[in-house]
Amino acid sequence: MVADILKNFFKKIFSNLFSQKRELKLGFYGPPNAGKTSLANRICKDFTGEEIGSVSKVPHETRTVQFKEKVEINYKGKSMTFKIVDTPGIATKIDYEDFLKYKLKRGEAKTRAKEATQGVVESIKWLDDMDVVVIVLDGTQNPYNQVNITIIGNLVARKIPVLIVANKIDLRKTNLKKIEAAFPEYDVVGISARYGKNLEEFYESIFKLAKKVK
Amino acid sequence: MVKENLGKIKGFSIQFLPYSEIRGLDSTQRIKKILGIVLSNNILLIQGRLEAEEETRLIEDTMAMIDHVKNFKGIELAVIGSDGNAGFLGKFRTKLVNAIAGGDIGAVTIVGPATIVKEIKRNPKKIELLLKK
Numbered sequence: 001m002v003a004d005i006l007k008n009f010f011k012k013i014f015s016n017l018f019s020q021k022r023e024l025k026l027g028f029y030g031p032p033n034a035g036k037t038s039l040a041n042r043i044c045k046d047f048t049g050e051e052i053g054s055v056s057k058v059p060h061e062t063r064t065v066q067f068k069e070k071v072e073i074n075y076k077g078k079s080m081t082f083k084i085v086d087t088p089g090i091a092t093k094i095d096y097e098d099f100l101k102y103k104l105k106r107g108e109a110k111t112r113a114k115e116a117t118q119g120v121v122e123s124i125k126w127l128d129d130m131d132v133v134v135i136v137l138d139g140t141q142n143p144y145n146q147v148n149i150t151i152i153g154n155l156v157a158r159k160i161p162v163l164i165v166a167n168k169i170d171l172r173k174t175n176l177k178k179i180e181a182a183f184p185e186y187d188v189v190g191i192s193a194r195y196g197k198n199l200e201e202f203y204e205s206i207f208k209l210a211k212k213v214k
Numbered sequence: 215m216v217k218e219n220l221g222k223i224k225g226f227s228i229q230f231l232p233y234s235e236i237r238g239l240d241s242t243q244r245i246k247k248i249l250g251i252v253l254s255n256n257i258l259l260i261q262g263r264l265e266a267e268e269e270t271r272l273i274e275d276t277m278a279m280i281d282h283v284k285n286f287k288g289i290e291l292a293v294i295g296s297d298g299n300a301g302f303l304g305k306f307r308t309k310l311v312n313a314i315a316g317g318d319i320g321a322v323t324i325v326g327p328a329t330i331v332k333e334i335k336r337n338p339k340k341i342e343l344l345l346k347k
Contacts, residue, residue: 092273093288093328094280117277124270144336146291150273153266182338 027130032089035167038193060116088119139174143182257326
């Protein structure tokens with residue numbers, strides 16, 4: 001009992017001392033084609049000058065977890081260092097025939113589907129390692145997708161702070177209010193990763209989120 | 215476990231699984247049971263819901279099976295919870311009932327093979343099941 005109290009005391013002291021220096025793992029999760037890599041690219045480009053991965057209209061472009069270390073985000077005089085972790089989109093079904101619509105050859109489509117299934121498993125395995133997570137949703141899609149709810153449920157169970165980003169606010173079809181109504185217990189920030197819209201609010205929310213890390 | 219007619223609409227059925235059937239099972243057994251039913255071309259209605267970790271495990275196992283089971287393209291999954299937008303008292307009552315029942319028995323989970331179920335449109339209190347032609 002006394003040992004636990006002392007342990008917690010010293011842990012708190014040390015975490016307060018080094019909290020500003022520690023590199024937090026910031027994960028980008030969500031369904032395929034929501035804009036996770038576009039957003040991660042935008043951040044990495046702004047603060048390191050380099051992108052993290054390629055983007056495409058074809059779903060499941062990101063099929064392995066990719067990350068960039070020591071990304072120092074500076075916002076309004078504040079600074080925090082993150083390890084940006086961009087994950088493959090999580091889905092419950094993957095059919096290689098869906099890729100044929102994007103003019104991929106049958107062999108390429110099959111390979112992409114196989115890699116995509118492995119990517120989903122990899123994404124889920126990385127959940128445990130995250131300090132904070134940004135759920136990136138396509139603002140034009142129905143937010144009541146079970147994948148979104150399942151990921152958030154897992155993060156809550158693991159006590160990992162969550163921020164929900166409604167991407168593609170540049171599109172008229174985007175319904176930010178519907179996303180806010182679907183997740184009333186979470187902060188929802190509408191952005192356009194493609195055009196860099198409303199990133200100030202996003203960075204502010206990220207700094208707030210980082211403070212919740214235990 | 216896998217039937218030859220997987221992926222063909224002809225012959226699918228809807229099965230109902232009461233919570234009592236999965237209450238005593240561990241996570242591995244629950245997921246095995248669910249995937250076994252779905253792989254036999256059935257749409258499954260489950261009374262209650264899986265734990266958050268079990269839902270992700272279900273997705274992981276589904277992904278592994280796509281690579282290993284011919285004609286299997288994955289699942290469609292939707293859950294309607296019992297608490298919805300209830301207020302503090304409503305949520306407390308739901309939690310109490312769930313604790314007594316040993317699970318969220320007021321929820322409904324739908325799982326179907328993606329070869330049959332095109333989409334499950336979910337709104338807070340409504341589920342629409344769209345089947346493939």
